[in-house]
Amino acid sequence: MTVDDELSQALAELSRTLTPQPDPYGRARARYRRSRQRRFGGLVLALVVSVGSTAFAIASPGRTTQPLPADPSKSIAPVLVWSDRLLQSPPRGAVARDSSYVRQLSEQLMAAQRRGELSRLTVPVSGVKVLFADDVDGHRVALAAFVRNQPDPVTGWPSAAAWLVADEGASAQELASTASVRGVSDALEPYESLAVDGPDDAHVAIAPAGCVFLSSPLPDGDTFRWAPEPTGSYLVRTARTQRPEWWRVDCGEVTRQITPGPGSLASKPITDAQLATAMSRVRGSVEQQRARELVYQWAQSEGYRLTALPSVVWGGHLAGLPTGLADTSPAAGEPSVEDGQVTVLAAPTVGGDWIGEVSIAPDEPRSDGLLSTGTSFTTTADPTDPAGVLAVSIDDDTGGSEGQQSLLVVTPAAATTVRVLRDGQEVARSAVSGSGTAMQVPRPTAGLVVEALDASGGTIASGQVSTQGSRRTIETNTWNQE
């Protein structure tokens, strides 16, 4: 059984005993009636239109199949050209120099496929081509393309792909066994990569012959120092050679891919010294163990998009935090607001901006076991500056729609009040406790000026509301362009 099959079975087992609540149809009808009785705001309409329009691209009259895959807004033809270039490329990797081994592996895989042992590769194939084979960090790793007799009628992809992982030095027969099959893919894409045995272990990435991999140490700001990889059109990282870095693939004069390398600045639990640095500019009150966990988790989640470990910006207990999410109702019996412990982290990113995360741990765990929620933000100003103001939307910021928006504001220690202005006119005010407050402001948040006032009423700092979400502008994928 392949790992794919094993996972499918395990997930099916996990939900095997799932039982719907009674009368799902009646409940849907009742919810529909309730929804019609309310006047839905712009957000709901926008979401329905957005989702609906995309869906109807699939389900338009007379169409019985799904659209082509990569990016519905763009032609897939250039991707197929690059995919074919990868397919036509000679096999890469040290083991692949053994033509006898490569031939045996191809034959074994072809036979296994024809015996139906590759459950996700059941369509007739005309050939199997090994594109990569090497020993990497104690594993024998290979990438094989399966050329379909006919392009997939639904997706148009002519070839599928499978990564194979066995023990170092494995025979072709062992490497072609179903137990070695990892990540069967419907499509052989121009850029293929594999996390060999875990996210912190070896990685292999490959592009068409003629393209070149470059790597750069993690830049400070947006200044990369790209250097070609000695392996040329593929790249291997082992546990020993992994480093904080970004990868780039150039084909001719065109950069086709830029992506952060695997891993993160917090590859191991952070040390006391790192935690002390992370907490050195904190405002409010944050429990150390919680800070330690949050810094670690978020650093891992963002990977090498961050250029430094996150700092803890602020922590405190706030009342009346919104629980209702965009276009969803709180679960039955759940209140629409809650009290909770809030922690704000921020870190500089590749590209020069700062991104941050607000984590909210409600005092009362929700009935579904959810103990922590949060939101993310992007800002150009250093949010860790103890003399600055940080304002973050903590429920859905619907841009131009009307209504009230929940805002978390972090202030200098001397602030006693936050005042929010639009066009010079005060639109909201809130008392500050422990360098922070949660307040309601009128939408839209764009254009609002948030001022921190001291006890005398003087303005000691001001700023604007941060952009919601974390922008990722550096990462590039242009295989679908001419």
Add this chain to the structure above:
Amino acid sequence: MAVDDEHFREFVETRYIDLLRVAYHLTGSTQDAEDLVQAALVKVMRRWRRVDDPMAYLRRVMINQHISVWRRHRMHEVVTAFFPERPTRDMTETVTERRALYDAMRALTPRTRAVIVLRYVVDLPEAEVAAALGCSVGSVKSRASRGLARLRLALAPDAAPTGTTKMTGVTP
């Protein structure tokens, strides 16, 4: 109401459990799953006659909603205090493995989790996963690869390299 009632009722009665499974794997809780499916059904009711493939439509609605909620109001469901679907009396290896897999699923980001659900629960081709998520097939593949690597540790803990620490919310 612009809904073919009988057809819609029949659809809900026959496919509800399939939708609920998808939603459960996305959200990690039966209650959130019910809420997600019900919200999606309300959306599809508005345009039932014009939807050729309700399952694909509903999956897309659920995922978009789940991910948009995450994007703006990011969830850290991993910090669950209990494993909601299983009793604790049974301490067999199977239960332990289920728990490990459940935890590992919750540790994935919602977008990676959506890839895993569509690929390995719904069994969709990557192209359809990409279409449902509005991303490239390459993105689907890289997320599947990293997600699978993490879940594989849960499925076969012996495969975990020395010193591996099970973390939460860490898969990019």
